[in-house]
Structures are given as structure tokens and as C-alpha cells.
Amino acid sequence: MRVASELRFRWMKDVALPVLLKARERRPRERPRGESPLGPPLESTRSLKRLMTRHYALARYAEGARPVAWVTSGAPVELLRAFGCYTVYPENHAALCGARRMGPEICAHAEEAGFSRDLCSYARVDLGHALSGLTPVGRLPRPDVLFCTNNICQTILYWFKELSHGEGIPLVMLDTPFIASGEGTPEVFDYVAGQIKDAVPALERITGREFREDRFHDVLRSSIRASALWGDVLATMRHRPAPMTVFDAFVHLAPVVSLRGLPSCERYYEGLLAELQERVSRDVAAVPGERHRLMWDNIAIWFALAPLSRLFAEHGWAGVAGTYPNAWAETTHYLDLADPFGSLAKTYTLIFLNRGLDYRLGLMEAMGRDYQADGLVLHSARSCKPYSVGQYDLRQALAQRLGIKSVVLEGDMTDFRTWSEEQAKTRLTAFFESLDG
Amino acid sequence: MGRTTYLQGQKAAGRKVAAVWPARYPAELLWAHGVCPAEVWDPPAGQALAGAHLQSYVCGVVRQGLEFLLSGGLAVADFLLFPHTCDSIQNLGSLVRDLVHEPKPCLFFYPPRSGGSERAAVYLEAQLRTLSADLTRIAGPLRDGALEGALALGRGRTAAVSELYALRARGGLNASNAEFYGAVRACEYLWPEDAVLHLKAFTKTHAGRQRRGVPLVLSGVLPAPSDLAQRLDGLGVAVVEDDLLVCGRRFARAPLPEPGDPWKAVAARLLALPPCCTTGDGVEDRAAFLAEQVERSGARGVVFLALKFCEPELFQIPSLSGAMRARGIPVLIVETELGTTTPAGMMTRVEAFLESLP
Numbered sequence: 126m127r128v129a130s131e132l133r134f135r136w137m138k139d140v141a142l143p144v145l146l147k148a149r150e151r152r153p154r155e156r157p158r159g160e161s162p163l164g165p166p167l168e169s170t171r172s173l174k175r176l177m178t179r180h181y182a183l184a185r186y187a188e189g190a191r192p193v194a195w196v197t198s199g200a201p202v203e204l205l206r207a208f209g210c211y212t213v214y215p216e217n218h219a220a221l222c223g224a225r226r227m228g229p230e231i232c233a234h235a236e237e238a239g240f241s242r243d244l245c246s247y248a249r250v251d252l253g254h255a256l257s258g259l260t261p262v263g264r265l266p267r268p269d270v271l272f273c274t275n276n277i278c279q280t281i282l283y284w285f286k287e288l289s290h291g292e293g294i295p296l297v298m299l300d301t302p303f304i305a306s307g308e309g310t311p312e313v314f315d316y317v318a319g320q321i322k323d324a325v326p327a328l329e330r331i332t333g334r335e336f337r338e339d340r341f342h343d344v345l346r347s348s349i350r351a352s353a354l355w356g357d358v359l360a361t362m363r364h365r366p367a368p369m370t371v372f373d374a375f376v377h378l379a380p381v382v383s384l385r386g387l388p389s390c391e392r393y394y395e396g397l398l399a400e401l402q403e404r405v406s407r408d409v410a411a412v413p414g415e416r417h418r419l420m421w422d423n424i425a426i427w428f429a430l431a432p433l434s435r436l437f438a439e440h441g442w443a444g445v446a447g448t449y450p451n452a453w454a455e456t457t458h459y460l461d462l463a464d465p466f467g468s469l470a471k472t473y474t475l476i477f478l479n480r481g482l483d484y485r486l487g488l489m490e491a492m493g494r495d496y497q498a499d500g501l502v503l504h505s506a507r508s509c510k511p512y513s514v515g516q517y518d519l520r521q522a523l524a525q526r527l528g529i530k531s532v533v534l535e536g537d538m539t540d541f542r543t544w545s546e547e548q549a550k551t552r553l554t555a556f557f558e559s560l561d562g
Numbered sequence: 563m564g565r566t567t568y569l570q571g572q573k574a575a576g577r578k579v580a581a582v583w584p585a586r587y588p589a590e591l592l593w594a595h596g597v598c599p600a601e602v603w604d605p606p607a608g609q610a611l612a613g614a615h616l617q618s619y620v621c622g623v624v625r626q627g628l629e630f631l632l633s634g635g636l637a638v639a640d641f642l643l644f645p646h647t648c649d650s651i652q653n654l655g656s657l658v659r660d661l662v663h664e665p666k667p668c669l670f671f672y673p674p675r676s677g678g679s680e681r682a683a684v685y686l687e688a689q690l691r692t693l694s695a696d697l698t699r700i701a702g703p704l705r706d707g708a709l710e711g712a713l714a715l716g717r718g719r720t721a722a723v724s725e726l727y728a729l730r731a732r733g734g735l736n737a738s739n740a741e742f743y744g745a746v747r748a749c750e751y752l753w754p755e756d757a758v759l760h761l762k763a764f765t766k767t768h769a770g771r772q773r774r775g776v777p778l779v780l781s782g783v784l785p786a787p788s789d790l791a792q793r794l795d796g797l798g799v800a801v802v803e804d805d806l807l808v809c810g811r812r813f814a815r816a817p818l819p820e821p822g823d824p825w826k827a828v829a830a831r832l833l834a835l836p837p838c839c840t841t842g843d844g845v846e847d848r849a850a851f852l853a854e855q856v857e858r859s860g861a862r863g864v865v866f867l868a869l870k871f872c873e874p875e876l877f878q879i880p881s882l883s884g885a886m887r888a889r890g891i892p893v894l895i896v897e898t899e900l901g902t903t904t905p906a907g908m909m910t911r912v913e914a915f916l917e918s919l920p
Contacts, residue, residue, distance in 0.1 A: 239880030239895070243619065243871050275675060275842075279649050282675060282842050283877035290845045290881055298676065298842070302685070303646050305656060305670040312688035316674075319681045482653065483660035507619050510873065514624075514653035517615055518661035535617075 130189030137186045145182075146175050162438035164411045167369060169377070169397040176393055177379050181262040187211035188266040192332035195268040197285065198382050199277040199452075199476060200299065201469045203348050204324060206386040207341035208332045213265055214383045218254070219247040223427030223539030225261040232540055234259065245508040246540040248284040255288060268294050270331045272324075276301040276479040278511045295331050297324050301474045305481045309474055317470035342462055344386040349460045354394035355381040356454030361401040362445040363496050366410030367418065368401045371444030372434035373411065375425040381453040416441035417560055420493055422448050422519070423504035423512045426536045429544065436550065440557040446496035448489060452476055455488075482515045486522050493527045500560055501531035502553075507543050532556040565600065565751050569638045572598040572753060578701040581639035583627055583654070584783075585647045585807050585840055586673050588690055588828050592643075593754060594704055594712035595697040600639065601750040603784055603808055604900045605630035615657060621871035622900030623783070624650045631658065641667040641700050647840045648874050669696050675842035678833050686829040709824040715754035716831065720813045722761035723749065727810065729765060731803055731859035736770035739791040739801045746809050775800030776916050779856050781882070782867030783875055784808040787901040790867075793909055797916065802859035805852050806867075807875075811836045839874040848878065849885035856891055862919050863892035865912065870899045892919055 150171065187193050191211040196202055198216045205212055222231055228246060234253035236242055242249075254260055271294050273285040282298065289296035299320045302313050325336050358377070361368050369377075377397060384390035419437070421444050426433065437444060456475050461468035477485050493501070501523060503516045520531045532552055537543045563571075569579045580592055582599045592599050604622070607629035616625055630636060642664065644655030659668035671693055674682035694704060723746065729735045730742065737745070745764040749757045775798045784806055785791050794801060804810040814834045821827050837843035837851050856864060864886050866879050883893045894915040896908050 239883065241868065241876040241879075241897075244873060244876055248877075279652075279675075280873055280877075283839060283874055286842070286844050287877055287881060300675040300682070300842070302672040302674070303652055303670070305659075310688075310692070312685060312692075316681055316685035316688075320676060323679075323681070481656040481660055483656070486660065505617055507617075510620070511649040511653060513617060514620055514650050515657045515661065517617070518657060522661060 127189060130186075134183070134186045134190035138183055142179055142182055146179060149178075150175070162412070162435060164409060164413050167373060167377075167397070167400060169393075169400050172393060172396055173377060173379065176384070176389060180383060184211060184213055184262075184266050185264050192269045192334065193266045194270045194272050195285075195288070195294075196272045197274055197277065197281045199281075199473060199478075200272050200274040201321060201473050202272075203341065203344045203386050203469065204321060204328065205272055206344040207337055208328050208334045209340075210270070210332065211266065212383065213268070215251040216247050217379060217383050218260065218262070218265065219250040219539055220425070220427050221261060222250050222254075224430060226428050226541065227259065227261055228428060228537075228539030229542050231257065231259045242540075243508070245278075245280045245284065246537050247508070248280060248287075249508075250539055251284065252287065252291075255292065267292075270294065270328065271296040273297070274299040274301055274473060276473055276476055278478070278509070280510070295327075297327050297331075299324065299473075301479055303479055304474065304484075306483065309471070313474060314467060314470045317474050318466040321466050321469055341465065345460060345462055345465055347388060347391055348386040349457055351381055351385050351390045351394055352454050352457035354391065354398055356457075358394060358398050358401060359446075359450060359454060361398070361405055364405045365418075365497070366408060366412065366415040367443045367445045368404035368409055368411055370411045370434065370437070371419075371421045371447040371450065372425075372430055372437075374447055374450040375427075375430060378450045378453060385453070410443070412438045412441065412443040414441050415443045417500055417557075418443050418445045418496065418498050419500040419502055420444075420446040420448075420489065420496065420498040421502050421504065422489065422516065423506050424449050424509060424538045426504055426534070426544065427539055428541045429536070429546065429549070432546070433549075433553075436553060440554075440561075442500070442557060444502075446492045446498055448477065448485070448492070451488075451492065452478070478511055482519065485515075486519055486526075489519065489523055490526050493523065493529065498527070499529055500556070501529055502556075503531060503533045505533050505535050507535065507537045508540065509538065530556070530560055566638055569598065569600055569751060573638065573640075577753070578640040579638055580641055580643050580669075581631070581636045582643045583645060583647070583651050584623060585645060586812065586832060586835060586838070587643060587645040587671050588693070588832060589754075590709065590712040590716045590828050590831065591690055591694060592697065593715055594708040595694070595701040597640075597697060597701050598751070598753050599643070602627045602630065602636070603750065604786055604788065605635055607633060607635060615662065616654075619871055620650055621869060622786070623869070623872075624654050626900055628654060628658070631664070632662075639666060641669060643669045643671060646670065646672040648872070650871075650873075667696075667700055669693065673832065673841050677842065683826070683829050683833060686832065687825050690825055690828055709828065712754075713820075713824055713827050713831075718758045719749065719754045719761075722758045722765075723813050724815070726761055726765050727803070729769065730772070731855075733772040733802075733860075734770070735765075735768050735772055737764075737768040738773065738795045739785075739799065740795055741768065742801070743785055743791045743809070750808075773800060774798070776919065777802040777859060777861045779852065779859065779861040779864045780804040780806055780867060781852060781864055782806055782898070783869045783872055784867075786867065786869065786898050787904050789902060790898070790904050793904045794912070797909065797913055799912070799916065802861050803855040805836065805848070805855060807838065807840065810855070811838050839878045845878055845881040845885065849882055852882065852886065853889055853891065856886075861891075863894065863915065865915070866893060866895040867898045868895055870897055
């Protein structure tokens, strides 16, 4: 059975999928690009689509051929890669469902099962998917293991416990204590590193595979490089005019979230960076006639990404920085091959969502300066408490420190039932006018 | 005597006062440093000031706590302690310290989420020592034997609460729901010796045959709105057990291990508390605990008080209620919010539930 699954997986990976994807690309574009206030689209977007389509398509054939792990976006996936796990990110999948405007439809299944509409919509999408099988990607493989770290929120812990309980799937959980102030203590890092070490025998048991240190080191090397490349990609937006926008960054961060530690991820960002550098050298603007530059705080409003992107561009606004895309480039410099477990503990504990708001304020202030932002948009995401609680005061503090104006958009990542497009448009238009005025 | 007057008395007696946000924290360590904790669950406060800092989708415990602080309700406190109970309380602590610039010292405490593992115990003990160093700066150093003394106080208080709960579960307490929760919740601010005296006096005064009523178990964060217990009395409900975060989930139901080392003992006491979603315990453990409470008290059903916007609770309620139903225990889930008046619709649902009970 395992041999058959392995053969099927390899055949799909090496033969069928490349052919199918090529054939798909040869098809003419369904929608010719009409009038747009945006600059020329990034060529790399086609590679991105190919990469992510391949990832989700192949996932269907991973069951039985590879140990399948469902992972949280802030988890040290490098450990799973050392076991050859095929990884699926429910958060990335939820974002995809949001972008395809399937959020409410899938959430409804979770809500019917008793999950409150006030809960995180990523979680509701995921639980709704578990209950209904609804997904825009055909099918997600059943996980052999759930791998979760609570550095991004505590919600993830309740959510993954619920998946584990409902589906009877083993859960490996890493507890990363909140760093209220300072840079963390040796006790914290020892605690986290110890748990990562404890995860090794647990994963050996679950996957039936031996932990290979050489492979682990290769993965770490690849992860460091991919994150560094992603950091360089984001840094191109410091250029005036910015060669891409934060809305592009939301789309192009998928590989660093989902494929970090794999060669395909590195290759992808090498290509994207080269394209952006070339744009910088020629002053190609993502928003022609860029007049203002803004920073975005919080996760994207996935279902409104395209209209928001156009609206900003129509007013000459380029989103040039975002706290969310930056998270995958923020702490990887702590990774050290000489101390893999200790440095993984640091890397994953010290992300900004796991630190006090004074740290976040400093980070946003630095980003505002580095990227020369003259406006700030705060997405107050109804279902993301760790990201949103504190935003009102961050806004005031940043106004004082950077002298920039800001606007709060009340919304959500995937559930558009809480979103009023007209209201958002009116607020943003008034905001743009206040800056121009 | 009101809470603030009592706490002022504590200060006059030379103790410090800490305003402590929910839910789990090492009270023994605070007592050992001569600090009287006063917990901030559902203080009487409006919404006017907190609204400038918090979105409307933040839970009432966080909103009202901030409102109470900003309106001067916690002036008596010498410092604030924020246990890391959920994402919202985590950010509230940081917000108060870093962005609202509260002048009182703000301390933090992180209960580990990795269950009863040895690593969690070691980390917890390290944290207790860090917290003790912070407390030393505010309230002075630990005296010899102070931690052992505080542990004895904790044992005494737990025994008094346990006795009261056991008496109620056996039908031997002639007290209304409102009287019972008024007595138990006084422990949120009383010095432990005073709490024991208070609980013992209450037990003595109210020992006797239980009032007639439909025996039920309450589950959730706290009995809210504030008139809920009274309204349940009015409907003829006799709450006989609870796994409320504010009450029944905060004292160990079984004798605890007592390691010789007092630091390890404080850590062990925290790790031995009943299963709770806020510390990452799974539904299975909590369902087993809840079913045990139903069985030992002879309750005819469980009412889940689903506090609006409380993620830890809201995530577990579907599975937890399902687990109860699977055991043949009738359940009712009602959404609650802080405030003073229980909505009529909620009471109608409870009434209908009572009528439906076999």
C-alpha cells in the first residue's frame, strides 16, 4: 500500500503535474487585463501560482506516501522537514478560502456545529472544512500529526486541540511563553528548546522515520536563506517608487510561510528578488505616479485584497510596508547551525506577536522610518485578538512619533459578513483626501 | 465592609495590595511577600473610558477591568499583576503598561501550557523566582519560612472552600445561589486567614437541609450578569456544583502532593488545579472533570455560560457539551455578558430547559 502511494506520489510529482501545469499555462488568459491604476504585474506571479498550485495538488497524493503534518504558521517547520513531512498550513488554506470569498460558506459549517461566530475566522474556516470537506483546492490530505506553536496566539492552541480531539490526530505542541518585556531569559529559551528536543522522539514515533541530523541542517540552511531572501524582497519597497506593494507582499509570502526549508522556496524568492531588483534599477513603479507611501498593520483582508489594492493605487498610494509580511523575515537571523535547538527556540519565541506592545511600537516606528511611510492603515481584525487589541493606542503613539496620519478599518481576514465595502471605501477616501488636503 | 475599605485596612496593617487579573496565579507567593491580591473579574464599571482603547469585540472582563482601572477604581492597589490567561489579557497588560503608561508597576505571570510535564514544572518554578524578585522590589524580601507559612494558609483556604463545595454537593447547605457565590467570591480579595474565617462562619450559619430546587451544574467563566445567581434562585434552580473559572476550577479537588521544597510546592499546587482551557488542557480532561461533578452532586443537567468573545471557553463548548450529551447529561448553552441585568430571553431559555429535564 505504502509502495503504491509512493509510486503514485512520485508519478504525480515528476510526470503528471509538470505536464498538467504546463498545459494550463498554455491556455490563454481568461480575462485580459483592462484599465488599471496599477503598474505592470509581476512576472513572478505566474511562478507563484505554479508553485502553490503544485503544492496543493500534490498534497492530495501525499497521504500514505509521506507523513502529512498540519502546521501553524509560527511553528518551527524545519523539524518536520527533517522527517520528510508533507506540510499543510491551515492558516494559509484559510487565507486562500478568504481570497476566493468562500469564508462565510465554510465558516457556517463550524457555526452549525456550535462554534461561535466570534471565534477566529481562520479557525472557523479550518473546522468548517474538517466538517464539510469544502475547499477551493480540491481536497486536503488527512494529517498524521498536528504541529502547533502558540507564539502567534493562544487561539491556535484551542483550535488545534479541537482538531486533535475531533479527528483523533496526535498533536505536538510547543509552548512559547509570552515575552512581556526585554529579550527573553535563558529559562524561557531552555524551556522552548527542551520541548523542541522532546518533539524529536515524538515525531519519530508518529512518522515512523528516523531523525536525520544532516537533513535537519540542510533544512535549516535553506530556511535561513529563504527568510533572508524574503527580507530582501520586502526591502526593495524602500525604493521610491516601490517596485511592488504590500498587497503583492501578502500574496507572495505564501511560499515563505508554507514551503520554508524547501529548495523550491529559495528558488522562487531568488527569481522574485531578481525581478524586483531589475524593476528598481529601471524605476518601475507598482503604483505609477506614487505620491504617498503607507504601512499596513495586521493580517490582510483576503477577500478585499484586489479592490483595496486598486483603490489605493487610484489615489496614488503605494502600500510599502506591513507588519504581517515582515514577520517571516524578522527573527530568522537568530538561527544558528551550531546550536539548532537553542536558536530555533529564540527564532520562534521572539516573533513580534509574542512580545509586548512596546516592542511592536518600536518595530513599527522603525519600519515607518525605513520605508518612509507617510500614512498608516490599521486593519482591526475582529477575529484576531493578539494582533488587534492595542491597535488604537499604537496608532496614537505612532502619530506622535512619526507624525503620520492613520485610519482604522474594522474587518476580518476571511469572513466578509463583518465587512462593509462601501463604508471602508468612504473611510479610506476621506483618509486619502485628508492627506492630500 | 466593602472591598475597597477592606483593602485599605490591609494596607493600614502594613500589607501591599495587588490588583490581579484572571485567572491562575501563585497566590501563596504574593501572601508570602505580604501582598493581598484583589482580583479584577467583573468590577462595577461602565464602558466610557475603555472604549477609547479597546475594540467592541473584546470580552467584558478585559473591557470592564480596564474601565475600572482608568476610572480610579484600583487606586488602592500598589501594583497590577496580569497572568497570561488569554490573548486579550496578555495584550491588556502590555497595553496598560506600555501605551496607557499606568504609573503603578505592572507584573506578568505565564502559566505554562504544556501540561504537567517536568519541563513545565521547572519553567514554572523559574518564573516563580522571577516573580518573587519583582515582588521583593515592591513589597520587600521573603522572610524565613514565609513561603511555608503561605502554603499552610493556602491549604487552609482550599480546605474551607472544598468543605463548602462538598456540603453543597451533598445537599447539606441551606444557602441560595446568590449567597453561596457571594461567600465564595469574597476569597477574590480577602486575606486567606480572613477568607477561612468567613467561609467557616458561612458554612456554620448555612449548614442544614438544602433548599428545594432543580440541581444543576454551572460551567463557564463566571456567574454573569451579576444578578444571574439571584435570578436562578427565582427560577428554582439549585446550583450544586460548578467548573466556573472564577470558582470551581481554581481549587484542587483532591489532596495535593506536598514536596518538601516550598517553591516546588507552589508550582505543584498550580499544576494540580482542575483542567482548564486557559492552560491548554484538552476537552477530554475537562469533560471527565465536569461529568464527575455532575455525578457527585446528583445534578440533572449542565448550564454552559458562554461569555461573549471569550475564546478559550467558546472553543471548547461544542465538544464539551457534546461530551456531556454523549453521557446522557442534558445541557443548555446560553450566551452571557457582564452587566447587572440578566436578559429576559436568557431566563426564558433556562426556564424551558428546566421544563425539558427528565
